[in-house]
Amino acid sequence: MNNYKLATPLQKDYIDLFKQIAEKELAPRVAELDVKGEFPMDVFNKMCDAGLYGLNIPEAYGGLGVDLKTQVMLHEELGRVDAGFSFAFFINADNADIVIRFAKDEEQKKYIAKKILQDRALCSVCITEPNAGSDAAGMTTTAVRDGDEYVLNGTKSFISGAPLADIFLVLAKTDKDKGAKGISLFLVEKSDGVQIGKEEEKMGIRLSSTSEVILQDVRIPASRLVGDEGKGFVYIMQYLERVRFTTMACGLGAAQNALDLAVKYAKERVQFGKPIIKNQALGFKLADIHIKIAAARSMLLYAAAMADEGIPMEDISPSTKVFVSETTVWAVNEALQIFGGYGYMREYPMEKLYRDARIFPIFEGTNEIQKLVVSGILEKNTN
Numbered sequence: 001m002n003n004y005k006l007a008t009p010l011q012k013d014y015i016d017l018f019k020q021i022a023e024k025e026l027a028p029r030v031a032e033l034d035v036k037g038e039f040p041m042d043v044f045n046k047m048c049d050a051g052l053y054g055l056n057i058p059e060a061y062g063g064l065g066v067d068l069k070t071q072v073m074l075h076e077e078l079g080r081v082d083a084g085f086s087f088a089f090f091i092n093a094d095n096a097d098i099v100i101r102f103a104k105d106e107e108q109k110k111y112i113a114k115k116i117l118q119d120r121a122l123c124s125v126c127i128t129e130p131n132a133g134s135d136a137a138g139m140t141t142t143a144v145r146d147g148d149e150y151v152l153n154g155t156k157s158f159i160s161g162a163p164l165a166d167i168f169l170v171l172a173k174t175d176k177d178k179g180a181k182g183i184s185l186f187l188v189e190k191s192d193g194v195q196i197g198k199e200e201e202k203m204g205i206r207l208s209s210t211s212e213v214i215l216q217d218v219r220i221p222a223s224r225l226v227g228d229e230g231k232g233f234v235y236i237m238q239y240l241e242r243v244r245f246t247t248m249a250c251g252l253g254a255a256q257n258a259l260d261l262a263v264k265y266a267k268e269r270v271q272f273g274k275p276i277i278k279n280q281a282l283g284f285k286l287a288d289i290h291i292k293i294a295a296a297r298s299m300l301l302y303a304a305a306m307a308d309e310g311i312p313m314e315d316i317s318p319s320t321k322v323f324v325s326e327t328t329v330w331a332v333n334e335a336l337q338i339f340g341g342y343g344y345m346r347e348y349p350m351e352k353l354y355r356d357a358r359i360f361p362i363f364e365g366t367n368e369i370q371k372l373v374v375s376g377i378l379e380k381n382t383n
């Protein structure tokens with residue numbers, strides 16, 4: 001079922017193209033790639049060959065400048081085949097967009113756009129550290145100016161895409177005494193001497209690779225500072241406000257897939273002499289899943305439309321992140337229940353979908369932190 005009834009002909013074309021490649025090249029191998037914990041570079045390259053990589057890069061920098069609403073649709077559609085692949089595929093150009101948005105140097109913007117569009121570079125964002133997760137401003141990675149260079153030292157943890165990345169956008173302290181205002185953003189290349197730690201063995205989204213990033217006396221030209229010194233934290237917070245919509249859309253795709261599979265199963269599975277869907281309790285459960293997914297999708301599109309219009313999203317971004325990710329986990333869990341014991345077995349797809357869904361309330365700012373932000377805004381804005 002195409003869930004995007006309002007999609008324009010162009011959006012439908014993109015959706016169809018993604019679907020065509022994903023269903024042919026990815027769907028048959030998802031279970032095997034999940035066991036191996038592997039990002040399929042060949043599928044990535046087929047997507048690139050079809051011109052589907054870096055769609056969000058603005059036209060002025062050689063891309064198509066696809067708006068956030070369309071990106072949400074595409075992330076969900078690809079997420080229906082595999083949430084981990086959808087996240088791992090799109091996040092690179094989503095990350096590169098930080099440079100295009102916030103760099104002051106036109107050459108830097110052109111450079112990152114070229115790296116994505118022509119060289120098919122993979123790009124990770126490095127915020128989290130072993131002792132600075134939710135409290136990201138408590139990071140200890142430093143960038144010390146030395147003549148025309150910065151020298152970076154520190155360890156970043158849980159970095160998506162790091163094992164294969166060419167470019168790392170690294171947050172580091174340039175002034176230890178200024179808290180969040182002493183944090184700056186740097187464009188670091190793998191070839192600058194970045195070391196990659198061991199790949200994490202994750203519960204879900206296993207087609208997306210994750211590892212530590214170690215910076216040990218990594219020297220980069222001073223020109224690789226992105227934007228202004230001391231503004232890196234603000235840039236990343238503004239990036240997260242937007243990227244949460246597309247990332248959560250990947251999870252919603254998994255939830256929609258779980259619902260589609262559960263409906264099919266409920267029509268086929270016979271107990272007490274009739275298909276289990278004929279029990280109203282079960283039919284209502286399916287209806288509830290459908291209703292909440294539709295609500296989450298509407299909220300995502302509304303939020304993305306606000307972002308496209310440049311409307312401030314300080315409360316809608318964290319609210320949407322929480323609602324969509326909670327709906328995702330809830331929906332997959334309910335759909336798994338419909339499979340009974342078979343839902344618990346690796347041989348059936350629900351077990352993987354459940355594992356994949358579980359990340360969405362955790363990363364890109366945990367749901368608790370999002371609620372902290374929303375409650376803070378309510379307190380501030382209410383007399």
Ligand SMILES: Cc1cc2nc3c(=O)[nH]c(=O)nc-3n(C[C@H](O)[C@H](O)[C@H](O)COP(=O)(O)OP(=O)(O)OC[C@H]3O[C@@H](n4cnc5c(N)ncnc54)[C@H](O)[C@@H]3O)c2cc1C
Pocket residue numbers: 124125126127128132133134135157158159160161202210359362363364365366367368369372
């Ligand atoms: C698969 C995966 C991919 C990731 N990819 C990236 C990436 O690409 N780049 C990157 O920089 N990071 C990445 N992360 C890191 C992720 O963003 C962090 O794990 C997340 O921000 C939480 O930090 P933490 O794990 O240190 O948990 P902690 O901050 O230690 O939190 C632990 C628990 O305490 C709660 N908590 C903490 N403080 C408060 C508070 N004040 N009030 C209420 N509750 C609180 C949290 O909500 C959570 O439930 C990734 C993580 C995972 C698992």
